[in-house]
Amino acid sequence: MHYHTPASFEEAVRIAASAGGVTRFLAGGTDVLVQLRAGAVTPDDLIDLKHIPGVHDIAATPQGGWRIGVAVSGAELGEHAALKRDWPGVVEAMELVGSTQVQGRATLTGNLCNGSPAADSVPALVAAGARVAVTGPQGSREMAVEQVPTGPGKTALGPGDLITAITLPPRGAGGGDAYQRFIPRTEMDIAVVGCAVNLTLEGDVITQARVALGAVAPTVMLVPEAAEAIISTTLDSDALEALVKVARSAARPISDKRGTAEFRTDIAGVLARRVAELAYARAKGRAK
Amino acid sequence: MSKIHVTATVNGDSVEFLADPRETLLDALRDHLGLIGSKEGCGTGDCGACSVLLDGRLVSACLVLGVEAEGHEIETIEGMAGPDGTLHPLQRKFIEHAALQCGFCTPGFLVASKALLAKTPDPTEEEVRYWLAGNLCRCTGYDKIIRAVMDAAAEMRGAA
Amino acid sequence: MVEVHLWSGLKRLTDGEITVAVEAATVGEMLDALTRAHPGLAPVIEVGVSAAIDGEIVNGRHVAIPPGAEVFLLQRLKGG
Amino acid sequence: MAKDEMNPAFKLIGTRVLRPDGLDKVTGRARYGADFAAPGMLFGAAVRSPHAHARIKRIDATRALALDGVKAVVTRADFPTGLTGEDWNLQENCMAGDVALYDGHAVAAVAATSALLAQDAAKLIEVEYEPLPHVTDVDDAIKPDAPAIRPGAADHSVPDGMPPNVVRYFEFGHGDLDAGFAEADIVRAQTYRTEATHQGYIEPQACVGQLGADGKGEMWVTTQGQWYVRWMCAAVLGLETAQLRVTPSEIGGGFGGKTTVFIEPLSLALSRKAGGKPVKLVMSRSDVLRATGPTASASMDVKIGMKADGTMTAGRAEFRMQGGAFPGSPLNEALECAFAAYKLPAVEHIGHEVLANRPKAAAYRAPGAPMAAFAVESLVDEIARELGLDPIAVRLKNAVREGDRSSYGPRYKSIGLVETLEAAKAHANYAAPLGPNQGRGVATGYWFNHNGDTSVSMAIAEDGTAQVSVGTPDIGGSRASLGLMVAETLGIPYEHVRVNVVETGALGINEPSHGSRATFASGKAAVIATEQAIAEMCRRAAAEWGIEPEAVDWVEGAAQPAGPNAGKFPPMKIAEIAGQMSSTGGPIAGHYEGLPEGVGASFGTHVVDVEVDPETGRTTILRYLVVQDAGRAIHPAYVEGQFQGGAAQGIGWALNEAYIYGEDGRLQNAGFLDYRIPVACDLPMIDTVIVEVPNPGHPYGVRGVGETGITPPLPAVANAIAAATGARLRRLPMNPPAVLAAIKAVRGG
Incomplete structure (x- = not known):
């Protein structure tokens, strides 16, 4: 295995493009090293992105959103008060990934690129309307986060493509987001179901919403019907009941060692309701 | 290679x-x-x-x-201990509270607890438990470990 | 004479007897006498058994059996 | 006699002194299995079967051996043939012969100059398998048409006509069962199931083995029993036992799982083939879960008869257990513990041991007892609930006391079940108010405890301090408790005693630290050895004073004349006697070799409060109380630690831990991510009450305390969930999907 420390994304792309065998990009390494250890993936070329200027930065965008470097750890996200104030759901989702030790290394970009349908941060990013900047042999482009994962362990990134930053839109007034997951223990498990809700209020009425579910389909999915169920409502009991129903019918889970399909479907509804209530309370300024 | x-x-x-x-x-x-x-x-x-x-x-x-x-x-x-071997309060409290049985997980718990107390000098029991969720202990049921960390934190706050 | 209480699964090997009276002053003598009386018990005893003498589980062949003691044969116990 | 009347004024026993190995363990200096290195050492790696059951058609190591730095490859062909019985089982489990019997079964091993190189080489060893039909579930394995795993493996106990995988059959009981059930007002029968769990010690198996062409060998290893490692390796490799010297490292947890061998014989075989260079083998976590010994899984039918006033009239238990592809599941222990807490006029036990394509079960803390308790204590709770009786009252009504006949035959000597029930009833937790979706569960548990082969030596040093050499590795503070007992006996400060866990060359044989025996057996042996040394010191003083040795007493660390008639001499302190020993007759020491009789069994009662989220089925432990009879707590903090650790393991077993096998017979959760042991935030503080009903068979009243604590949590949690939700779970684990499904079933939707 060859270890590279490029000083720019362009150089990283060049190394990747010229590599013949298996290539992996390394930021936090919390997935790459586990695969390496298990013998599941032993890259021929490992390209460490942490020496590229700017990858450790969390920066405000001119539009009022946030640009998050690819090597920013979960712990650093959690310590960024202004980001956490704007997007508590995104930050809390990332903070659920792994242990405190894993938080010291794991990144949003890595969580996204691992392609897991159960990745905690991804539903929150999708609900937030986050976008990624991609650089590759064909040049640079932007895409919505929900376009990145294409199946378990698979992404829309081509050979040599790499994400250079994740951008969160401006929060705006009357907004709130939240993420929760269900796991058997209190910590340290992979989500059996995850749900993120991002909404905007005018007065008590929801004017915009995005709802995303994790671990109930081959990829994290945006559920527009779930958003429609609560838009133009005050999240009253009828709206919540409709949301629960829609979330459950949108879920297409499998049964595996972490939960049965029936259980996941059930919990998708329970979480959608709980998370929507929390996001709503945050938008009203009633919850942190 | x-x-x-x-x-x-x-x-x-x-x-x-x-x-x-x-x-x-x-x-x-x-x-x-x-x-x-x-x-x-x-x-x-x-x-x-x-x-x-x-x-x-x-x-x-x-x-x-x-x-x-x-x-x-x-x-x-x-x-973790001082250059002359003086134990860190966490190390001392782990011994005093019998917070170790086999002791294999102990170095990890001590390093993790030190990081916690540097960030949160006055943690609640719940904060200690969640911070240490990634440190597995199979011997103690965590009870005496949590007590040792809380006690060390109290002592360090008093000493500061 | 010592009355040895066997476990009922051994009945097949002792012509249906669940207690066997043998002449023995120690656990070892008792086990040997059991084997002589019922050769079918030999593999069972060879694998390892414990004896309970008046409620105390013992493993040594040398342990004495007091007159009138209540004796049970038990499968050898393991611990974690 | 009341406890406090029996409790003499000890100076040290019962105090919470600092453990002697504490400093090494908080500074990272303590050396565990993987921390040893020997000059010229090679590193090994094992090749393991990816199939649950497969014929091994060909093993080709040519490509591995061609790598620069690869020194040796071993397969079963490198081991002796002709072994029988348990020796053969051990050998077969360490290295597959013609057939791989489970996912993770070792089929070859390689040694190379680095760990990475050994892993690379292992991947280059080509193994051709012919997959065979497999079975992993206990109820499937006992079917008459199940794939026969090892024809001919059944022992003498199995009657003709049993299904092919039944290898052991067991029945015992007493009384008239039909009459007992006829006498009952209510008779209930249910089936309960537990899944296999792993001990989950955090330190994986690790060893460095060295074996020369002369048959002499050395091993450094993490183990609960260095003599067991020695005889097992010698048996598996056909060596002379005394030619092997085994040194135990500090041990990072065992819970029974480190009382046998897995990689140890492989390291010796590799070493011998590599010209005698030492070979280090360290298991990965996934190897530990796939290939070391978990516990058995069980399927259990239980029937109990009870009168309306709570009196139990009869009990019947029929258990089926699989302990992997080898005999040795804790079937008889499970059955003997099943009704141990109850005075039953009629009781019957039947057991079937079944083979399945899983790793060979190893001991796990009170082997068998937790499964049995789950079945029996759950059903007792169900019936008590149906009759509207208090769970502790029902247990007190039927509780065994000294002199009662046990369910497994013998009469009990001194026991403390009633005392633990009374203490639980009196504890504040038993009266704490409960909110919505909360429930309380009670259960009792039992473990025999054990003595075993024990050798200890102790010696007085030149300055009057003392050393004790024991053969039981210190897994949870036993050096502290042994040091306390020796210091108490000698009448010297605790700090003046050093307890060493020694290698096999230093003592006669010892059983491992298992069966809750270390403090009981090594403790009793150490006290006897110390008394010999004291007698010798009294003789030295007597000679000095010119009086009879019988006229000398040992008081507070000094010899003194027994009374005014013995003579008038100032006390001669231990340091003075020790300082002169070279001129008064030479070394002063004592030793014990034997089977220390007088084991005292330990009962416990647990009370747990849970809250169940009715929408998700997740159970939160709100309060947990362990009450257990310790006989006497030599070091109360480490007794509490055993109670708390056992409870935590039991809670894990109850709620989330389980071996999950796929349709393909492969283990799906071979890591701490999905083998879900409790983490710190899963548990509350675990309250403890140490009951002390001294064991008359031990000089300080010790019973073992290590094992009983894992027994009650399984049913206690089930009983609490039933109280909280109305849903009765009869199968483990009671994870959220299972609990939610059960809640929906009782609430109709």
């Missing part, structure tokens, strides 16, 4: 070692530097027995490559 020369600071000392790029920081500490206090319980970041501080940040040494240590500062259990 060529090895890479790595220079880092470990427990305040400048060290050098040759690392195969596939070796973890844990391998480097244990096999190249003789610092066997950090333990491997899982190799997948699930048990916390290899907890170390990397530039002051709590990480699992099994999830960091040895080559990534280049130019960085690492603190391990071996650097």
Whole structure:
């Protein structure tokens, strides 16, 4: 295995493009090293992105959103008060990934690129309307986060493509987001179901919403019907009941060692309701 | 497969070692530097027995490559007591509270707890338990570990 | 004479007897006498058994059996 | 006699002194299995079967051996043939012969100059398998048409006509069962199931083995029993036992799982083939879960008869257990513990041991007892609930006392079940108010405890301090408790005693630290050895004073004349006697070799409060109380630690831990991510009450305390969930999907 420390994304792309065998990009390494250890993936070329200027930065965008470097750890996200104030759901989702030790290394970009349908941060990013900047042999482009994962362990990134930053839109007034997951223990498990809700209020009425579910389909999915169920409502009991129903019918889970399909479907509804209530309370300024 | 020369600071000392790029920081500490206090319980970041501080940040040494240590500062259990051997309050409280049985997870718990108290000097029991969720102990049921951390925190606040 | 209480699964090997009276002053003598009386018990005893003498589980062949003691044969116990 | 009347004024026993190995363990200096290195050492790696059951058609190591730095490859062909019985089982489990019997079964091993190289080489060893039909579930394995795993493996106990995988059959009981059930007002029968769990010690198996062409060998290893490692390796490799010297490292947890061998014989075989160079083998976590010994899984039918006033009239238990592809599941222990807490006029036990394509079960803390308790204590709770009786009252009504006949035959000697029930009833937790979706569960548990082969030596040093050499590795503070007992006996400060866990060359044989025996057996042996040394010191003083040795007493660390008639001499302190020993007759020491009789069994009662989220089925432990009879707590903090650790393991077993096998017979959760042991935030503080009904068979009243604590949590949690939700779970684990499904079933939707 060859270890590279490029000083720019362009150089990283060049190394990747010229590599013949298996290539992996390394930021936090919390997935790459586990695969390496298990013998599941032993890259021929490992390209460490942490020496590229700017990858450790969390920066405000001119539009009022946030640009998050690819090597920013979960712990650093959690310590960024202004980001956490704007997007508590995104930050809390990332903070659920792994242990405190894993938080010291794991990144949003890595969580996204691992392609897991159960990745905690991804539903929150999708609900937030986050976008990624991609650089590759064909040049640079932007895409919505929900376009990145294409199946378990698979992404829309081509050979040599790499994400250079994740951008969160401006929060705006009357907004709130939240993420929760269900796991058997209190910590340290992979989500059996995850749900993120991002909404905007005018007065008590929801004017915009995005709802995303994790671990109930081959990829994290945006559920527009779930958003429609609560838009133009005050999240009253009828709206919540409709949301629960829609979330459950949108879920297409499998049964595996972490939960049965029936259980996941059930919990998708329970979480959608709980998370929507929390996001709503945050938008009203009633919850942190 | 060529090895890479790595220079880092470990427990305040400048060290050098040759690392195969596939070796973890844990391998480097244990096999190249003789610092066997950090333990491997899982190799997948699930048990916390290899907890170390990397530039002051709590990480699992099994999830960091040895080559990534280049130019960085690492603190391990071996650097926790004072240069004259004076124990850190956490170390002392772990012994006093019988917070260890087999002791294999103890270095990881101590390093992780030190990182907690640096960030949160007055943690609640719940904060301690969640912070230490990635440190598995199979012997104690955690009871005496939590008590030792809370007691050490109280003593350190009093001493400060 | 010592009355040895067997476990009922051994009945097949002792012509249906669940207690066997043998002449023995120690656990070892008792086990040997059991084997002589019922050769079918030999593999069972060879694998390892414990004896309970007046409620105390013992493993040594040398242990004495007091007159009138209540003796049970038990499968050898393991611990974690 | 009341406890406090029996409790003499000890100076040290019962104090919370600092453990002697504490400093090494908080500074990272303590050396565990993987921390040893020997000059010229090679590193090994094992090749393991990816199939649950497969014929091994060909093993080709040519490509591995061609790598620069690869020194040796071993397969079963490198081991002796002709072994029988348990020796053969051990050998077969360490290295597959013609057939791989489970996912993770070792089929070859390689040694090379680095760990990475050994792993690379292992991948280059080509193994051709012919997959065979497999079975992993206990109820499937006992079917008459199940794939026969090892024809001919059944022992003498199995009657003709049993299904092919039944290898052991067991029945015992007493009384008239039909009459007992006829006498009952209510008779209930249910089936309960537990899944296999792993001990989950955090330190994986690790060893460095060295074996020369002369048959002499060395091993450094993490183990609960260095003599067991020695005889097992010798048996598996056909060596002379005394030619092997085994040194135990500090041990990072065992819970029974480190009382046998897995990689140890492989390291010796590799070493011998590599010209005698030492070979280090360290298991990965996934190897530990796939290939070391978990516990058995069980399927259990239980029937109990009870009168309306709570009196139990009869009990019947029929258990089926699989302990992997080898005999040795804790079937008889499970059955003997099943009704141990109850005075039953009629009781019957039947057991079937079944083979399945899983790793060979190893001991796990009170082997068998937790499964049995789950079945029996759940059903007792169900019936008590149906009759509207208090769970502690029902247990007190039927509780065994000294002199009662046990369910497994013998009469009990001194026991403390009633005392633990009374203490639980009196504890504040038993009266704490409960909110919505909360419930309380009670259960009792039992473990026999064990003595075993024990050798201890102790010696006085030149300055009057003392050393004790024991053969039981210190797993949870036993050096502290042994040091306390020796210091108390000698009448010297605790700090003046050093307790060493020694290698096999230093003592006669010892059983491992298992069966809750270390403090009982090594403790009793150490006290006897110390008394010999004291007698010798009294003789030295007597000679000095010119009086009879019988006229000398040992008081507070000094010899003194027994009374005014013995003579008038100032006390001669231990340091003075020790300082002169070279001129008064030479070394002063004592030793014990034997089977220390007088084991005292330990009962416990647990009370747990849970809250169940009715929408998700997740159970939160709100309060947990362990009450257990310790006989006497030598070091109360480490007794509490055993109670708390056992409870935590039991809670894990109850709620989330389980071996999950796929249709393909492969283990799906071979890591701490999905083998879900409790983490710190899953548990509350665990309250403890140490009951002390001294064991008359031990000089300080010790019973073992290590094992009983894992027994009650399984049913206690089930009983609490039933109280909280109305849903009765009869199968483990009671994870959220299972609990939610059960809640929906009782609430109709």
